[in-house]
Amino acid sequence: MSTIFPKWTNGLPTMLAGGAVVGLSLTVGVVWYSFTNAYWDVGYQPKQPGGGFNHQIHAGKLGMDCRYCHSNVEKSAEANIPTVSTCNGCHADGRLMKLATSPLHKEKTQFIRDAYGKDEAIAWDRIHKLPDYVRNFPHQAHVGAGVSCLSCHGNIARMPVVWQHEPLSMGWCLECHRNPDPHLVDKSKVTRLFDVEDRRELGDLGKLDINAEGRKFYDERKIHAPENCGACHY
Amino acid sequence: MSAINPDQTTAARLAGMMRAPEPPRVDDPVTKDGSLVEDPAVRAPLVLGNRTFNDVTETVCGYIEKGPGRWWMPAFGLASSVASITGLMVGYLIITGVGVWGLNNHVDWAWDITNFVFWIGIGHAGTLISAILCLLKQKWRTSINRAAEAMTIFAVVCAGMFPGIHIGRVWMAWMLFPIPNSNAIWPNFSSPLLWDVFAVSTYATVSLLFWYMGMIPDFATLRDRAARRLMRQGDNAPTLPIVGVRVDQLRALIYGALSLGWRFSSRHWHTYEKAYLMLAGISTPLVLSVHSIVSFDFATSVIPGWHTTIFPPYFVAGAIFGGFAMVLLLLIPSRILFPGMKDLITLRHLENMAKIILTTGFMVGFAYAMEFFVAWYGANAYERDVFVYNRLMPPFLAGEDGKYAPYWWAYWTMIACNVLSPQVFWIKSMRQSPLVIFIVAFLVTIGMWFERFVIIVTSLHRAFVPGEWGMFYASWVDILTFVGSCGTFLTLYLLFTRFLPQFAMSEIKNVMPQANPHWEGYGHHGHGHSAGGAAAGGHATHHAPQAPKEGI
Numbered sequence: 027m028s029t030i031f032p033k034w035t036n037g038l039p040t041m042l043a044g045g046a047v048v049g050l051s052l053t054v055g056v057v058w059y060s061f062t063n064a065y066w067d068v069g070y071q072p073k074q075p076g077g078g079f080n081h082q083i084h085a086g087k088l089g090m091d092c093r094y095c096h097s098n099v100e101k102s103a104e105a106n107i108p109t110v111s112t113c114n115g116c117h118a119d120g121r122l123m124k125l126a127t128s129p130l131h132k133e134k135t136q137f138i139r140d141a142y143g144k145d146e147a148i149a150w151d152r153i154h155k156l157p158d159y160v161r162n163f164p165h166q167a168h169v170g171a172g173v174s175c176l177s178c179h180g181n182i183a184r185m186p187v188v189w190q191h192e193p194l195s196m197g198w199c200l201e202c203h204r205n206p207d208p209h210l211v212d213k214s215k216v217t218r219l220f221d222v223e224d225r226r227e228l229g230d231l232g233k234l235d236i237n238a239e240g241r242k243f244y245d246e247r248k249i250h251a252p253e254n255c256g257a258c259h260y
Numbered sequence: 261m262s263a264i265n266p267d268q269t270t271a272a273r274l275a276g277m278m279r280a281p282e283p284p285r286v287d288d289p290v291t292k293d294g295s296l297v298e299d300p301a302v303r304a305p306l307v308l309g310n311r312t313f314n315d316v317t318e319t320v321c322g323y324i325e326k327g328p329g330r331w332w333m334p335a336f337g338l339a340s341s342v343a344s345i346t347g348l349m350v351g352y353l354i355i356t357g358v359g360v361w362g363l364n365n366h367v368d369w370a371w372d373i374t375n376f377v378f379w380i381g382i383g384h385a386g387t388l389i390s391a392i393l394c395l396l397k398q399k400w401r402t403s404i405n406r407a408a409e410a411m412t413i414f415a416v417v418c419a420g421m422f423p424g425i426h427i428g429r430v431w432m433a434w435m436l437f438p439i440p441n442s443n444a445i446w447p448n449f450s451s452p453l454l455w456d457v458f459a460v461s462t463y464a465t466v467s468l469l470f471w472y473m474g475m476i477p478d479f480a481t482l483r484d485r486a487a488r489r490l491m492r493q494g495d496n497a498p499t500l501p502i503v504g505v506r507v508d509q510l511r512a513l514i515y516g517a518l519s520l521g522w523r524f525s526s527r528h529w530h531t532y533e534k535a536y537l538m539l540a541g542i543s544t545p546l547v548l549s550v551h552s553i554v555s556f557d558f559a560t561s562v563i564p565g566w567h568t569t570i571f572p573p574y575f576v577a578g579a580i581f582g583g584f585a586m587v588l589l590l591l592i593p594s595r596i597l598f599p600g601m602k603d604l605i606t607l608r609h610l611e612n613m614a615k616i617i618l619t620t621g622f623m624v625g626f627a628y629a630m631e632f633f634v635a636w637y638g639a640n641a642y643e644r645d646v647f648v649y650n651r652l653m654p655p656f657l658a659g660e661d662g663k664y665a666p667y668w669w670a671y672w673t674m675i676a677c678n679v680l681s682p683q684v685f686w687i688k689s690m691r692q693s694p695l696v697i698f699i700v701a702f703l704v705t706i707g708m709w710f711e712r713f714v715i716i717v718t719s720l721h722r723a724f725v726p727g728e729w730g731m732f733y734a735s736w737v738d739i740l741t742f743v744g745s746c747g748t749f750l751t752l753y754l755l756f757t758r759f760l761p762q763f764a765m766s767e768i769k770n771v772m773p774q775a776n777p778h779w780e781g782y783g784h785h786g787h788g789h790s791a792g793g794a795a796a797g798g799h800a801t802h803h804a805p806q807a808p809k810e811g812i
Contacts (some may be wrong), residue, residue, distance in 0.1 A: 029486055030512045060442050197444030 066193035072151040076137040078187035085219070086183035092175055092217040100169050103162040107150055114142040116119075153190050154179070160258050170213070171249045172240040174222045177202065177209040183219045199258070203251040210240025295606040306400055306771045309603040313769045319600040320478070320763045321485055330758055331597055336754045342747025349741040350425055358428045360737040367720045367732035371410070372426035374712040375742050377554055377575075379419035379749075380460060381708065383467065384547060384576070385583025386412025390470055392712035394536075400612055402767040403604045408587050409471040410760070414752040415586070416464045418745045423456075452556035459504065459553040463546050469532035470539045478761035479519035529795060551579040553622075558715065565719030570630050577623035581678070582708035584616050588701040590753060594695050594762075607692055614691035617704060621682035624711070628679065632657060642724060666700040667718045670710050671734040677707025692739060 059065050084090050089246035094101055114120055117135045141148050156163060169175075175182065180191030192198060202209050214219055215236065225236040280457055297304050307316070353360055363370055386408035393401040424433050432776045436457050438446050445629045466748040497506045522528055552572035559571040568574075587612065635647045649663050651671040658664040665671065681703040685691040724727045756762070769775055 029491070029514045030483065057440060061440075066442075091545075103358045193442075195442045200444045 033220075036175075062198075063193055066195050067190060068193055069189050071155060071187055071189035072153065074151055074187060075148050076134065081182045081188055082184060082186045092179045092182075092219075099165045101166055101167065103164045105165040110138065110141050110146070110148055113138045113148075118142070133198050153188055154194065156194065159260075161260060169216050171206075171247070171251075172210045172213050172243050173206070173215060174209065174211045174216050174219070176219050176226075181219050181223050196258075200253065203253050203257075206244070206251050207237050207241060210244050211236050211245055212239040215239075269545045283809070293606075295608040296611065304606070304608045305773075306403065306606065306608070307768060308606055309600075311603065311772070313774065315771070316604075316763075316768055316772075317481060317765055319604070320761055320765050320768075321482055323598055323757065323762060324482065324759060325485070328598060331535055332754065332758060335757070336751065338748050339750040343744060343751040344747075345740050345756065346421075346744030346748050349737055349744055350421070350428035350622060352737060353425055353741070354430050358426065359737060362735040362738050364730060364732065366723065366728055366730040367607065367717055369426075369716050369720060370732050371713075371738040371742060372422045373557075373735055374709065374716050375745060376419050376422035376426075377712045377716075378582070378709045379415045379422070379745065380463075380554060381575070381582045381712075382586045383412035383415040383419070383463070383549060383583060384551060384579035385587050386410075386415075387467060387543050387547045388580055388583070389587075390474075392547055394540045395544060399771045400609055402612075402771050403763055404587065404591060404609055405767070406471075406474065406684055406764050407756075407762055408589060409467065409582075410475070410740065410762075411586060411590060411753060412467045412583075412758045413464070413471055414749050414756075415583075416460065416467065417752065418749050420460065421745065421748075422465065437557070452553060452560050453725050455553045456557055459550045463550045466539065466543050466546060470543055471720070473532075473535060473539065474764055475761060476519055476522050477529075477766050478517045478608070478764065480522035480524065481765060483512055483515040483519050486515065547580075548576055550614065551575040558719075564640065564643040565650065565715065567643075568631060570627055570634070574624065574627035574630075577620050578678075578708060578711060581617060581620035581624055584613050584704060585701040585704035585708070586699055588613055589705060592698045592701070594757070595694070597776065598757075598762075599789075607694070610694060610697055611691050614685045614697050614700075617689075618682050618685040619702065621678060621704070625679040628675065635754050646719060646722070649715060665718070670714050670718065674710040674714050676706050677703040678711060681707070689774075764793075 063069070085092065095112055096105040097108070098113075099105040117138045119139065137148070152161075168178075178192055178194075179188075182188060211222055223237065225234055228234060293305070293308050294302075295304050295308060309315075361370070361372065362371075362494035373437050386405075388413075389401050390405045390407045394405075408550045423436070424430065425721075427436075428434060435441075436447065436454075438449075438454075447457075482548035489507065490512060493508075497508055499506050523571070552575065555575035559568055561567060591605055592610070595605050632647055632652075635643045648665070651667060652664050653663065654672065655663045655664040655669040684696060684700060690696045717732050721732055
């Protein structure tokens, strides 16, 4: 029946096999990509007003506690972005007598005083975003359970301008909810980023003294990380 | 044709070029052609009309090459219009949400799952015919297996749609399968709903493979016939109206690609037979497993009326029952509409299937009775209540308290159709009348749909607490989606009759008298061939060569 099919069709099985290999690789590749940090926008660092709030100086060099600005983190789901008046509390004219009096600094922080004078908010760009079918991340519950800020945000005190440090995927959430130990610290150490970071470098996560303290606190409070759908989805 | 080389005759006979001489008349009173013969020593012929092998090929290929007849186009137009309703309804459902169905907080499974179980059950006849009857060497299966297998595939297509669309967010249907994902969640492996996914997808795959593999030699026949016509007709070959491609060129290409290079060599046949047997072996447990697992969807729950150990065998018997009814619904009109099909599907075939309907009808009847027995014997008040006051009790029999089952009409429809209607098959003339068989098959199909409706809806509509009681009313979308799925099924089946071989030609030829290596005519030699019938077994003595009586 050589008359039915032209000669080039002899190559069809090879082409189909090749196509199958390519198709399969693409499928695996696409699924694989959905697991990578690139897909989840790790490293997302939008341009912020005034060049951004320098966490490296404020939380790192100056050693300010996270809760000075994010004052509601222990009380509400939102770890609030501070109001302009909080900024102005330090950066108003005539304050900061000894520190940061250079003309350069004055110039760089002028936008705060401008905003304060005009009674306007500063439009900080949100970095850590969750989809709308997920409830607001309850900061008070996590901080209250002894999960360090570091576990989700990385060591903010080393970031001149904040970037997204973790994938924030559902799998990433569940990884901790299924095995919280590596992320538990004593309540008193939750915001002490350098402390936590140093300890984490000492040995196996989850088996450190700092984790044991956290676990004790966690058990005493009878906390349980939920895994049911309704915990995060309405 | 000479005494010097008698083997030529045998060869010619085996090649099907010879017509069998008129068989001895073993009359049966109804058909006068011997197909309903009652004498157990005589095998009823499975192919009538004293055909050669070539006649069979011409008949079966003729349905495709000459077309099934004028009736096909209107029938296809009607069926595909009804099928398009499915598309509209599913589209409307996806755009709007499952609220367009009649489901509510009490009855959260209704027509969707009823239709799923209904369609998936229908497929079981095809698998039973192609697998179990093959292993049991039931030769009468050969002329109905292809159509039954096709019907299986189309029923699974219709069935598969419903779980896919009942989940609400259809674009998340991939989550039915255990696919690694960045949500780090998996289906619940201890849930029968997941087992169902595996059972149904395995079933669909194996059935499709079985069906396709069986068709390969027939595709090759169609390819060769098209190629030969092309060579003969050259440029005069008829062309398609608008595109101008020669029809046989297209046939040769398509059937050629589908036949995977089949050349009818004996090595091909050898491998084919082995593969066929293996697939039959693989499919056999599927006949039992698929509907068992579908029944687990209900049986592993704690809902009274679902929580029953009898469900797996009960569901399997019901599936075969409903499946054979559907085979009959399709084949009885086919016998009339396709010329020559009555010789391939004889009354004996229909009678055999009627007997299977009677048997499996008894099985489901037994299961219905057992459910009541266990509800009484188990002394569980909730279960007894479900059976008596959710299903059985009609208002005119209600006691002083006036309690009756709101769905009594559904229950009694089921009993009338499934248990009572097949009883007419006790009468021989009834199970030998295509019209009666068709009517009973139609009733059984209705009854089997109601069986699933009764199981699902009556068990759900009244939960343990009276505060959770409520009725289910089907919405117009519910109804049209089901009607549309019937149209989809019929459309696919009509396409099958138009473009694919409806009979396994090689298998039919195998049960014809010419295929018996020891066949040398019906008693022409006068020694021991008197009972030679279509499927007569060979006899022990080897024949000395002798002059054939028939010319080639």
